[in-house]
Structure formats: C-alpha cells, structure tokens
Amino acid sequence: MDRLLFIINPVAGGGRAGALQSQIERTMEKNKINYDIVLTTRPKEAITIAEETPHNKVIAVGGDGTVNEVAKGLINRGHGILGIIPGGTGNDLSRSLGISMDPIESINAIIQGKIIEMDIGCANGHKFLNIASVGFDAEVVKNTESIKKKIKGKVAYILGVILTIISFRKKKVTLEIDNKICTKSLLLLAVGNGNYYGGGMKILPQANINDGYLHICLIKDVNNLILLTLFPTIFKGNHIKYKKYVEIIKSKKISIKSKEKMYFNLDGELIDGGKEINFNLSDHKLYVIHA
Numbered sequence: 001m002d003r004l005l006f007i008i009n010p011v012a013g014g015g016r017a018g019a020l021q022s023q024i025e026r027t028m029e030k031n032k033i034n035y036d037i038v039l040t041t042r043p044k045e046a047i048t049i050a051e052e053t054p055h056n057k058v059i060a061v062g063g064d065g066t067v068n069e070v071a072k073g074l075i076n077r078g079h080g081i082l083g084i085i086p087g088g089t090g091n092d093l094s095r096s097l098g099i100s101m102d103p104i105e106s107i108n109a110i111i112q113g114k115i116i117e118m119d120i121g122c123a124n125g126h127k128f129l130n131i132a133s134v135g136f137d138a139e140v141v142k143n144t145e146s147i148k149k150k151i152k153g154k155v156a157y158i159l160g161v162i163l164t165i166i167s168f169r170k171k172k173v174t175l176e177i178d179n180k181i182c183t184k185s186l187l188l189l190a191v192g193n194g195n196y197y198g199g200g201m202k203i204l205p206q207a208n209i210n211d212g213y214l215h216i217c218l219i220k221d222v223n224n225l226i227l228l229t230l231f232p233t234i235f236k237g238n239h240i241k242y243k244k245y246v247e248i249i250k251s252k253k254i255s256i257k258s259k260e261k262m263y264f265n266l267d268g269e270l271i272d273g274g275k276e277i278n279f280n281l282s283d284h285k286l287y288v289i290h291a
C-alpha cells in the first residue's frame with residue numbers, strides 16, 4: 001500500500017479533527033501501514049502541503065474547508081488521490097460521498113481505499129467539488145462569515161439564515177441552460193455534484209458526484225411565509241416536492257446574468273461573480289476514496 005499522508009487541521013470542528021491524531025496513529029500501526037502526519041499551522045497551508053508532497057494518497061482530516069484546500073493542492077499538482085476523515089463542523093462533501101461521521105469507520109474506509117473518479121465543477125473558472133450557488137444561500141454565507149467572527153459553530157449558521165431572511169432582496173436574472181434562455185425572479189440557484197451544503201442541507205438530493213452532469217436546483221421568488229415553510233424541508237431534500245416553487249434540472253452548462261453584481265458561494269467560500277456567472281464541468285476529474 002502507498003505511504004499515506006494525513007493532513008490534520010487541529011482547529012477544525014473546534015479541535016475535534018486534532019483529537020483524531022492518536023486514533024489514526026493507533027489504527028495505522030495496528031494495520032502496519034506506512035504513514036506520515038502533518039498538522040496545519042495556518043489557513044491555506046494545506047493547499048501547498050498537498051501540492052508539494054510526494055505522497056500519492058493525501059488524507060484531509062478536518063471539515064469542508066480543509067478538504068477543499070487539500071483537493072485544490074492535488075488538482076494544482078495534477079495527480080494524487082484524496083481521502084477524507086470528517087472532523088469539521090459541516091462535513092458536507094463527506095456526506096455526499098457517503099463517508100461515515102464515525103472516525104473508526106472513516107479511517108477503515110481509508111485503509112480499504114475504494115476509489116471513485118469525481119466530477120469537478122467550474123464557476124467563472126473557479127473549480128469546485130461540491131456545490132456553487134447564487135442568491136439567498138450565498139447571502140447566508142456572506143452574513144454567516146461576519147457572525148462567525150463573534151460566534152462559532154452551528155449557531156452562527158442559524159443566525160446567518162435568520163439575518164438573511166430579514167434582509168434579502170430577490171433577484172431578476174436571465175438563465176441559459178442547454179441553450180434555452182429564460183428570465184426569472186429568483187430566490188436561489190444551486191449548481192453542483194454533491195447533495196449537501198450549509199452543514200447538512202440536502203439541496204441537491206438528485207445529484208451524483210460522477211455522472212458527468214451538473215445538477216441544478218432553482219427556487220423561484222417566494223414570499224417570506226412560503227420561504228419559512230420551504231426552508232426546513234431542504235434538510236431532508238423534501239423541497240423538491242414543491243414543484244410550484246422548486247425546479248430540478250441537470251445540464252452540462254449553465255449561465256446566469258443579472259443587472260446587478262452577484263456574489264456566489266463556491267463550496268462555502270464567497271466569490272464576486274460580477275454580472276455574469278458561467279457554470280460548467282472541468283475536463284479533469286479528481287480521484288477520491290469513498291465509503
């Protein structure tokens with residue numbers, strides 16, 4: 001078996017990922033697997049570590065932020081296999097890959113090493129693995145970022161959602177999906193390969209990480225009362241039953257244009273998209289260890 005590299009973010013999940021180190025060491029030694037461990041010391045360091053290491057299998061131990069950084073390093077490098085031991089707050093990509101939240105099971109999945117070739121999405125040229133979105137939820141990310149400076153954890157997400165419901169203004173946009181053009185008043189547009197975002201919300205229940213399509217959820221302009229009814233149903237993916245407000249599509253290419261500047265959420269990171277955002281699939285794939 002290849003020598004494994006575990007990149008542990010000691011602050012992810014409020015220290016939960018750091019606490020997994022001894023369990024990883026014990027399991028690797030018991031199974032006589034060669035491994036190395038490195039602990040990140042600052043944000044974004046995992047990108048450089050993954051990009052420059054000679055190890056073929058690189059395991060991210062942390063939350064979605066850590067996983068994205070390790071994936072970015074491997075994509076920049078052009079080869080390598082990503083493994084994940086969930087240790088963060090959200091762990092949305094792990095959920096989409098069916099990786100267990102139980103450390104014993106996720107470490108065992110690394111040892112078994114079943115590999116899947118994962119699609120990589122692009123939004124205005126920025127690569128993403130899980131979900132990119134525009135509208136209400138991108139605004140939630142923006143509001144949650146400022147709240148997180150004062151309050152950590154799930155409470156920050158909940159407060160971010162409440163603040164966004166109060167302040168959000170819906171957007172009139174022009175969409176082009178598979179060469180069909182339409183104008184819509186939009187609450188949100190989510191595009192992706194994974195199913196979950198925002199710490200466990202099943203926004204794209206139909207998405208598949210390796211089917212060669214981008215999956216799209218379009219939620220039309222609704223009033224706050226319907227939004228409050230619809231919102232809780234997203235956690236289990238039941239929002240798709242509300243066909244009057246929710247449209248589910250799959251496509252290879254989609255673009256969104258607006259008269260106003262738009263921000264988009266790219267796997268949890270907020271990016272200025274200008275007045276036009278183009279989504280497509282990259283020609284490259286990422287090898288990932290799954291459950």
Ligand SMILES: Nc1ncnc2c1ncn2[C@@H]1O[C@H](COP(=O)(O)OP(=O)(O)OP(=O)(O)O)[C@@H](O)[C@H]1O
Binds near residue numbers: 043063089153
């Ligand atoms: N040693 C470190 N000190 C501070 N931040 C770090 C360190 N190492 C990595 N980071 C940063 O920690 C951030 C959060 O990591 P991650 O998403 O994996 O954990 P999380 O607990 O799920 O976080 P969040 O709740 O913010 O989503 C990442 O953006 C990463 O760049």
